[in-house]
Amino acid sequence: MRGLVSIFGVRAFRLLLAGWCLLGLVPRVVFAADLDVSVELQQKIDQSLARGVAWLKQRPFRHGTGEGSLVGYALLKAKVQPDAPDIIRHRDSILRRIQDGYYTDMPGVVSIINYEAGCDAMFLESLDAPSYQEQLTKLRDFLISRQLEAGGWYYPAVPVGATGDTSITQYAILGLWAIHRAGIDVPRDVWARCAKYLSTTQRGEGGFSYHPHEIQNADHSRSTASMTAAGYGTALITQLLLFGPDAAPQESANALPRKRFGVLEQLPDKEEEAKKIAARQAADKVSVSRETFKKMLPSAEAAVSRFFEDGLRGPHPIYFLYGCERAGAISGHKEFGAVNWYETGVDFLLKRQAADGSWDISGNYSAEVDTSFAILFLSRATKTLVPRPKKRLVAGGLLVGGRGLPDELDTVSVSGGELKPHVPKGDVDQLLAALEQPSEVNLPEVAQALIESVSLEKPDELIGNLPRLQQLVRHPDAEVRQVAVWALSRSGDIRQVPLLIATLDDPDLYVAWEASMGLCVVSRLPLGVTRAGDAEPLPIAPPGVQDDNPDPAQGAGWRTKQKAAWDAWYQRVRPYDERDNRRQIRPK
Numbered sequence: 039m040r041g042l043v044s045i046f047g048v049r050a051f052r053l054l055l056a057g058w059c060l061l062g063l064v065p066r067v068v069f070a071a072d073l074d075v076s077v078e079l080q081q082k083i084d085q086s087l088a089r090g091v092a093w094l095k096q097r098p099f100r101h102g103t104g105e106g107s108l109v110g111y112a113l114l115k116a117k118v119q120p121d122a123p124d125i126i127r128h129r130d131s132i133l134r135r136i137q138d139g140y141y142t143d144m145p146g147v148v149s150i151i152n153y154e155a156g157c158d159a160m161f162l163e164s165l166d167a168p169s170y171q172e173q174l175t176k177l178r179d180f181l182i183s184r185q186l187e188a189g190g191w192y193y194p195a196v197p198v199g200a201t202g203d204t205s206i207t208q209y210a211i212l213g214l215w216a217i218h219r220a221g222i223d224v225p226r227d228v229w230a231r232c233a234k235y236l237s238t239t240q241r242g243e244g245g246f247s248y249h250p251h252e253i254q255n256a257d258h259s260r261s262t263a264s265m266t267a268a269g270y271g272t273a274l275i276t277q278l279l280l281f282g283p284d285a286a287p288q289e290s291a292n293a294l295p296r297k298r299f300g301v302l303e304q305l306p307d308k309e310e311e312a313k314k315i316a317a318r319q320a321a322d323k324v325s326v327s328r329e330t331f332k333k334m335l336p337s338a339e340a341a342v343s344r345f346f347e348d349g350l351r352g353p354h355p356i357y358f359l360y361g362c363e364r365a366g367a368i369s370g371h372k373e374f375g376a377v378n379w380y381e382t383g384v385d386f387l388l389k390r391q392a393a394d395g396s397w398d399i400s401g402n403y404s405a406e407v408d409t410s411f412a413i414l415f416l417s418r419a420t421k422t423l424v425p426r427p428k429k430r431l432v433a434g435g436l437l438v439g440g441r442g443l444p445d446e447l448d449t450v451s452v453s454g455g456e457l458k459p460h461v462p463k464g465d466v467d468q469l470l471a472a473l474e475q476p477s478e479v480n481l482p483e484v485a486q487a488l489i490e491s492v493s494l495e496k497p498d499e500l501i502g503n504l505p506r507l508q509q510l511v512r513h514p515d516a517e518v519r520q521v522a523v524w525a526l527s528r529s530g531d532i533r534q535v536p537l538l539i540a541t542l543d544d545p546d547l548y549v550a551w552e553a554s555m556g557l558c559v560v561s562r563l564p565l566g567v568t569r570a571g572d573a574e575p576l577p578i579a580p581p582g583v584q585d586d587n588p589d590p591a592q593g594a595g596w597r598t599k600q601k602a603a604w605d606a607w608y609q610r611v612r613p614y615d616e617r618d619n620r621r622q623i624r625p626k
Contacts, residue, residue, distance in 0.1 A: 086391055089394075090391065091395075094112065094413070095122075097109075101131040102131030102134070103154065104150060104155075106128045106131070107157035107158045107160065109410050110165070111161045111164055112411075114164045114165060115419040115422075136158075152206050155181055156210050156211075156212050158213070159212075162177075174216075181213055181214055182214075186201065189236075190203065190204070191210040201239060203249055204269050205265065205268055208268040208361070212275070224279075229280050234326060234330075236273045237333075237334050239269075244337030245265070245345065246262075246341075247261055247262065261341065262345070262348075263345035264357055266345050267342055268361050270339060270342055271361050271362075273334055273338060274369055277335070278424075339371070340374075343375025346379070346382070356399065359386070359415045360414050362383065362415075363383070366380065387416060503525075508537060516546035516548065524556065528556075532612070535557065535612075538556050539601055543597055543601070547580050550593060550597065551578075554579070555578060561607065561611075563607075568603070576600055576603055580597070581593060
């Protein structure tokens with residue numbers, strides 16, 4: 039997440055700050071730079087990605103095909119402009135196919151149509167979900183119609199006794215997940231039936247097979263590395279969509295989600311909650327308990343770890359790695375067992391990238407497909423898809439033009455003609471304790487709860503926690519540092535200015551930006567600091583920070599000027615007991 043950086047830009051921030059309004063939270067795109075990798079390895083990853091993208095952009099697009107959608111999806115995830123000519127041509131081909139009834143029961147339809155429908159949905163959602171609601175709805179209906187009674191998906195010609203194909207099921211769920219992210223309703227039964235299918239076809243050692251019903255075919259019914267990664271990732275997606283990222287273990291698929299801290303909203307009335315659960319149970323044909331996933335996921339992850347080396351040696355290594363990337367992103371695990379899956383995968387891919395920038399090491403896939411999978415792995419494409427808390431703080435000035443309007447209007451009230459948030463209930467000390475263990479909590483939710491508690495309820499509680507905040511400003515996690523900088527500046531203690539000035543040198547530009555805005559708050563200079571001799575204040579935001587993946591080197595000059603100007607300001611206003619020369623005190 040970009041954490042506390044306002045989504046409304048520097049100009050809006052200045053207006054908000056002048057009126058002492060609250061800042062919001064926005065998601066942050068995650069790239070390799072956000073991982074615990076060395077600077078040298080990160081540079082190699084970036085160079086590899088650039089070469090792979092350049093090669094893929096030069097290849098002829100297979101317009102109107104599932105392969106073309108996979109290539110287009112990879113390019114979009116690599117930040118290729120959505121109006122690139124090949125992207126537009128492929129989009130038009132996909133729209134024509136859907137309009138012409140391609141996704142209907144037609145004789146002679148190609149056997150990989152379920153794969154293609156899933157990839158087409160991923161492509162259209164990533165391209166511009168609001169613009170293609172009609173087409174994504176048709177893809178939803180098509181994919182749901184193809185789900186077998188047992189819960190999986192298969193080729194159009196389904197043999198007697200088939201329960202599903204783990205690979206096709208994987209891409210059907212990926213497509214439906216994209217459709218769900220586009221805001222189109224997917225019945226809960228779809229996810230629950232798929233979860234049932236996975237729980238019944240998982241083998242005793244935790245792995246998954248290609249065609250679990252083909253007992254007579256050892257090659258298809260035994261566990262493999264690529265199918266185990268596919269089954270594990272698909273199970274994680276269905277769990278996510280049934281329960282959300284923070285569901286308690288005892289909840290069932292029919293239970294209502296709860297907040298981790300209970301500070302963002304009141305829990306629903308018990309009687310009303312019971313009515314909602316009863317209605318949901320009546321509507322759902324299939325119920326899956328959370329216990330199903332508690333049994334399935336640990337053994338599946340252990341199997342992925344055991345199969346990891348086999349997966350890299352097998353016939354589909356990059357397909358396998360992309361499955362691991364999804365599983366790692368959704369589970370939040372950096373290791374599968376003792377395997378650091380990302381660093382191991384990076385090492386594998388860097389060694390096998392061709393001189394022209396492509397990858398072509400899978401026997402029955404094209405180089406375009408292999409290269410797309412490699413790009414999706416290296417850029418950690420799934421990381422951006424894991425849902426974040428939807429609610430945003432609402433304050434005066436944020437709703438101009440409809441921007442900042444929360445997703446659920448029942449979380450706000452009207453006062454004096456303005457939308458205002460319900461006052462949350464939270465313990466600042468408890469929230470700071472959560473920040474000190476960021477791997478164990480939903481960090482964006484904790485950050486938002488802290489902002490609400492400090493801004494609306496308990497600003498004085500920051501004073502007694504200044505030493506903890508000073509330590510958190512030096513935390514290894516950039517998002518934690520960003521929250522700590524925000525809180526430190528809201529303490530109102532001018533003695534924190536030197537630390538905020540020092541934080542302008544933070545290697546993460548968003549943390550440095552937060553320090554810059556925090557200095558504006560402490561100093562009561564909403565337009566920023568002005569250097570001696572200048573007519574205009576310095577820019578509050580570092581250059582390039584509003585890009586998805588800013589280059590920290592761009593901010594070098596900005597940091598130097600900001601530090602010098604703020605240091606000069608602080609020398610003029612700092613407390614007298616910090617002054618080395620008491621003769622600086624002006625006589626009355």
